[in-house]
Amino acid sequence: MQNNLRYIKLYLKNNQKRNMDSTDKKILTLLQDNSRISNSEIARQIGMVPSGILERIRKLEENGYINDYTASVNPDKVNLGLLAFVFVRTDDMAGEWSTAEELAKLEEIMELHHVAGEDCYLLKVRMANNKALADFMREKLTQIKTIRSTKSVIVLDTVKETSKIQLPEVE
8 A cells, every 4th residue: 555655646746747947948948949959959058968858858848838849931932921910800709719710720820819809819811912811801701701890900021020938937
């Protein structure tokens, strides 16, 4: 019985979600700067062994600190130079998600946010040009019957755009 209790405590200790510490923060910062950085380079920069880095990254992934690893594609190089934000107002009742579910299916939408205020959703889209944006709105958004109105804002210049999260201080 005593051995079982010790095993359960050890299991719980090893499998509980843990808070991020300063080493985890350093690892996450390096990965946000370059997701292709090797474990050995991370280890060299923060003074650990690569196997320890591998284990920490695995735990950060398991505990949901790391969602995925992506490449940042230059939109101009793939003919998607027009950036626009579209505010969407719907006829949905409070707590209803049918419009959000339909919007989320559209591959052109990079980000979909449920927002407070007069509008219900804020969309981020990249298109080739103004005509492509107009076509998207006319051919895709108007097909969703619960959308009451839209308002578009076209970005003239991007001053700052990042996917990096400012990590909080840790103890």
